[in-house]
Amino acid sequence: MRDVVRASVVIGVASGIYAISFGVLSVSAGGSILQTCLLSLLVFTGASQFSAVSVISAGGSVASAVSGGLLLAARNGVYGLALSPSIKGSLAKRMLAAQFVIDETTAMSSAAPDQRAKDWAFWSCAVMLFTCWNLGTLIGALAGSSIDPETFGLDAAFPVVFVAMVAPHLSSRSGRRAAFIGAMVTVALTPILPIGLPILLSSVGVFVGLVSHDGDNAPDHSLEVGP
Numbered sequence: 001m002r003d004v005v006r007a008s009v010v011i012g013v014a015s016g017i018y019a020i021s022f023g024v025l026s027v028s029a030g031g032s033i034l035q036t037c038l039l040s041l042l043v044f045t046g047a048s049q050f051s052a053v054s055v056i057s058a059g060g061s062v063a064s065a066v067s068g069g070l071l072l073a074a075r076n077g078v079y080g081l082a083l084s085p086s087i088k089g090s091l092a093k094r095m096l097a098a099q100f101v102i103d104e105t106t107a108m109s110s111a112a113p114d115q116r117a118k119d120w121a122f123w124s125c126a127v128m129l130f131t132c133w134n135l136g137t138l139i140g141a142l143a144g145s146s147i148d149p150e151t152f153g154l155d156a157a158f159p160v161v162f163v164a165m166v167a168p169h170l171s172s173r174s175g176r177r178a179a180f181i182g183a184m185v186t187v188a189l190t191p192i193l194p195i196g197l198p199i200l201l202s203s204v205g206v207f208v209g210l211v212s213h214d215g216d217n218a219p220d221h222s223l224e225v226g227p
Contacts, residue, residue: 016132023140029057100126
């Protein structure tokens with residue numbers, strides 16, 4: 001459990017740093033501090049938030065910003081299907097959990113070996129991530145346009161988080177197949193589809209992880225070096 005908490009802290013802090021850049025970009029695009037903070041509190045999915053802010057800053061309509069954000073957030077529905085067997089309890093608890101079904105919590109929970117560990121991984125990651133993300137947003141919003149995310153390397157935090165999430169799943173054959181399918185879909189569709197859609201469609205690789213095969217989820221020790 002200490003390893004789970006440690007990983008949750010690392011993911012939360014890294015995402016919080018990236019949230020600072022979101023706060024800066026949102027305020028720079030014309031949003032108020034309150035609007036920026038509410039977006040993180042209520043939407044709580046980074047890709048959709050950045051998409052909406054980018055559309056507004058480029059002069060797009062609110063309808064375009066919302067539709068683009070919803071399209072990117074659709075992947076969370078796939079995550080919900082993957083997590084539904086392990087998130088149990090009252091309706092209120094499941095509704096609360098639904099707010100936290102995002103990339104990081106799904107990765108942490110699905111990588112856990114048993115139900116108790118899955119619960120611990122999901123909720124510890126959710127609490128850390130939600131806290132750090134909203135704190136980072138507030139700091140960025142207060143800083144306004146005085147911080148350049150690229151100058152301080154804040155734009156690199158998000159890719160680092162995704163690498164950390166993918167790594168544990170590459171130890172299983174089904175995880176590697178899912179990653180390969182997602183990567184191929186993204187590479188094939190990037191030249192012909194608008195920005196954001198290839199990443200969304202690459203989520204078909206997630207369905208590979210939903211299909212149970214004997215031994216598929218066991219670590220592949222052929223990749224290990226040494227005894």
